[in-house]
Amino acid sequence: MKANENLLVVDDDLDFLGIIRQILEKKGYKISTAPSAREALSLLKEHFYNAAILDISLPDEDGTELLSKILELHPDIIAIMLTGHSSVKNAVQSLNRGAFAYLEKPVNPENLLTVINRGMEKQRLVLENRKLMDELERHNRITNTLLSVSQAVAQTLDLQKIIDSALEKVADCIGVEASFVYLRDKDKLKLKGHHGLSIQTVKNMPKEVPSTTGIFSNLIEQSGPLIIEDLVKANQPELKFLKNVGYRSFAGVPLTILGENIGVLGIATDFNQIFSPNNIDLLTGIGREIAIAVRNAQLYEEASSAKALRELDTMRAAFLANVSHELRTPLAVIKGSANSLLQPDVIFDDQTRRDFLVSIDKDADTLTRLVDDLLMISRLEANALEVRKKPNRLIDVISAIKDRLDNLTVKHHLHINIPDEIPPVNIDEGRIGEVLTNLIENAVKFSDDNTNIYIQAIHKGEEVIISVADEGIGIPPELHQKIFERFFQGDGRKAGRRKGTGLGLAICQGIVEAHGGKIWVESKPGNGAKFSFSLPVN
Helix, strand or coil, X not given: CHHHCEEEEECCCHHHHHHHHXXXXXXXXXXXXXXXXXXXXXXXXXXXXXXXXXXXXXXXXXXXXXXXXXXXXXXXXXXXXXXXXXXXXXXXXXXXXXXCEEEECCCCHHHHXXXXXXXXXXXXHHHHHHHHHHHHHHHHHXXXXXXXXXXXXXXXXXXXXXXXXXXXXXXXXXXXXXXXXXXXXXCEEEEXXXXXXXXXXXXXXXXXXXXXXXXXXXXXXXXXXXXXXXXXXXXXXXXXXXXXXXXXXXXXXXXXXXXXXXXXXXXXXXXXXXXXXXXXXXXXXXXXXXXXXXXXXXXXXXXCCHHHHHHHXXXXXXXXXXXXXXXHHHHHHHHHHHHHHCCCCCCCXXXXXXXXXXXXXXXXXXXXXXXHHHHHHHHHHCCCCCCCCEEECXXXXXXXXXXXXXXXXXXXXXXXXXXXXCCCEEXXXXXXXXXXXXXXXXXXXXXXXXXXXXXXXXXXXXXEEEEEEECCCXXXXXXXXXXHCCCCCCCCCCCCCCCCCCCHHHHHHHHHHHCCCCEEEEECCCCCEEEEEEEECC
């Protein structure tokens, strides 16, 4: 770290500057020096310094006054004040203005280095905390947006209300000026909803367009997003109604479910928008949620079984409740830890600060996993999961996730048996790692502490079969198929375990089937459960 840490030393004693430069450069720091406050400020306006060592008595300005100006420029800088004459008043004044430490001359080099190291550690913790908070905010924004859209479209099975509420949430959550939805009806796409467009613009919109030609047809055929950052330069007749009233950028995504494109979601802005990958991923996720809700509404209109519809509503409500709970729990921990670290009147020791940061990091990972699960199930529903296969040894796949598996089974006994004769399999290493991680999490959730969990593999004909077995409560035969359904929640998890979203096994099944394999469970109540999945050798 020291190779990247820049220090500024400000003192009118040139001999002192030369000596201190030698001492600190030998320790690996990059050093700049200034004999006056004016030169110091000039350097600070051009460069960032991790720490500033300031003489309290400078020829052109008092050191404490310089300190205030430095902290205004760089609030995170570590300021260390030096003085040739001890003064309690000066020390208190410096510390009150934000100095990290106050040392007397002649300076003991070891003391100075100790103070610098402490200051750098504090700065690193502060910057790491800020980075974690920024990442948390980004994940929270994505999760809240997806959850908000899901909640909006889950309130009803009326098709028009679903589209109207979804477009309203899109506008609220991602701040676009205009949005609209076309749904497929045989060989045409028909306008089914719009938001943010003037009455005159809606009159000029095509109420239906061919599903086989034009920009909307291209959207459906390519099954992916289409971006136009400058409508003025684009020659798209179907979007002329947007260009004529001042809209400048357009983004569209297909509404896809189970590999079928059922419509198009389009958004427009009145400025030349550059859509980032995060924006596109979020818009695609929103499109999938809308597609699922639209298809559910269409099925509702066609359905004749009231029992099936009640089951669908119950599962959706349970899913939303579970996602809300899974969000609130880590957010509460993160918020509490962050608030504690930000208390101006409390000074925590290094270990306590690290404990808070570890807690924030752990629960930020939980939120990340929840977002990943939501996006993964959307991809699986849309038959859009990307699988990059290449030959891999199973033992290498497990080694890559071993640390995570050890963390999950810290209160259990994990046994891994992958014989040397197991041949390589053509798989996406990361995806199969996710399957194993989900199955281990499931085993931990439904088995007591200090029990055994086994990962085994056998070569059988043209397949390799991998199994995860536990000594938990077991699963009744009538649920052996149902547990792989989206949103299904089993009972009997160990007290204190989070309930989850009911997506884990559905995700496992989708990934395994995308590899040409299958997944199943063998279990009886009270005798544990053994989940197995097959992967083709070739």
